[in-house]
Amino acid sequence: MNKKKLFKIINNDCLKFKDKIKDYELLILDPPFDQWDKVPKFCNKTILCFTNFQNREKITDIYGTPKIEIIWHFKDGRWVSHNFPRLTHENILIYGKTDNAFVGETNINTPIKKGKGHIGKTKMQERIYYPKEKKQLNSVLEYPRNVQTGVWSKPKALINDLINFINPSSVCDPFMGSGVVAELCAEYNINYLGIEKDKTIFLNTENKLNKIFNQLDFFLEKQYVHE
Numbered sequence: 100m101n102k103k104k105l106f107k108i109i110n111n112d113c114l115k116f117k118d119k120i121k122d123y124e125l126l127i128l129d130p131p132f133d134q135w136d137k138v139p140k141f142c143n144k145t146i147l148c149f150t151n152f153q154n155r156e157k158i159t160d161i162y163g164t165p166k167i168e169i170i171w172h173f174k175d176g177r178w179v180s181h182n183f184p185r186l187t188h189e190n191i192l193i194y195g196k197t198d199n200a201f202v203g204e205t206n207i208n209t210p211i212k213k214g215k216g217h218i219g220k221t222k223m224q225e226r227i228y229y230p231k232e233k234k235q236l237n238s239v240l241e242y243p244r245n246v247q248t249g250v251w252s253k254p255k256a257l258i259n260d261l262i263n264f265i266n267p268s269s270v271c272d273p274f275m276g277s278g279v280v281a282e283l284c285a286e287y288n289i290n291y292l293g294i295e296k297d298k299t300i301f302l303n304t305e306n307k308l309n310k311i312f313n314q315l316d317f318f319l320e321k322q323y324v325h326e
């Protein structure tokens with residue numbers, strides 16, 4: 100029997116819930132990038148930070164060098180100025196525990212010709228290496244950008260790769276936005292806490308999640324808190 104997990108979303112300022120946030124295994128930090136300096140230091144088992152190159156240092160000043168940096172590449176980039184390259188990537192810094200990286204796309208397993216070796220004086224025949232077909236997460240992940248319910252949200256496929264890579268038993272998402280992480284946690288039956296300060300965004304997300312939940316075999320206990 101699948102055990103019921105808690106799925107909770109709160110409409111409030113996440114900075115008031117520092118004590119609750121620390122109880123979750125994976126903390127996903129996706130604040131507006133220019134507000135990174137307002138985010139306090141947390142000590143969760145795994146911390147995943149979304150940022151861009153301008154604000155990256157604010158994170159490394161707090162947490163140091165990440166265990167892994169993943170680049171999210173999107174072809175539909177942003178024009179910033181005539182004197183600047185079009186921005187087509189953001190940075191994802193990961194700290195703490197991760198699981199195995201057999202996620203994402205399956206590797207191409209084209210046979211590779213190896214050199215003709217020899218044993219003593221005997222020349223060997225032409226040798227071919229057949230790599231095993233397996234999934235392997237890439238350090239650059241390419242997914243198009245995604246606007247949902249008025250928020251620039253992360254693509255679901257990108258978050259899916261990251262959740263599979265980290266494989267957490269509970270997730271806190273204090274800058275919930277459009278609830279992409281929430282959706283995946285509901286699908287995977289993971290304990291979840293989402294917090295969103297903006298009332299309009301919160302209500303849109305709540306609405307969207309309700310529609311999704313109606314189609315799911317729901318094993319999570321739901322709590323929606325309007326504070």
Ligand SMILES: C[S@@+](CC[C@H](N)C(=O)[O-])C[C@H]1O[C@@H](n2cnc3c(N)ncnc32)[C@H](O)[C@@H]1O
Pocket residue numbers: 111112113114129130131132250251252253254273274275276277278279280294295296297300
């Ligand atoms: C970059 S968006 C997050 C997008 C989200 N990861 C998604 O994929 O939809 C940042 C969100 O954090 C919210 N926010 C900003 N400051 C906050 C705070 N102190 N507490 C809770 N939410 C906050 C904003 O309203 C915005 O919706």
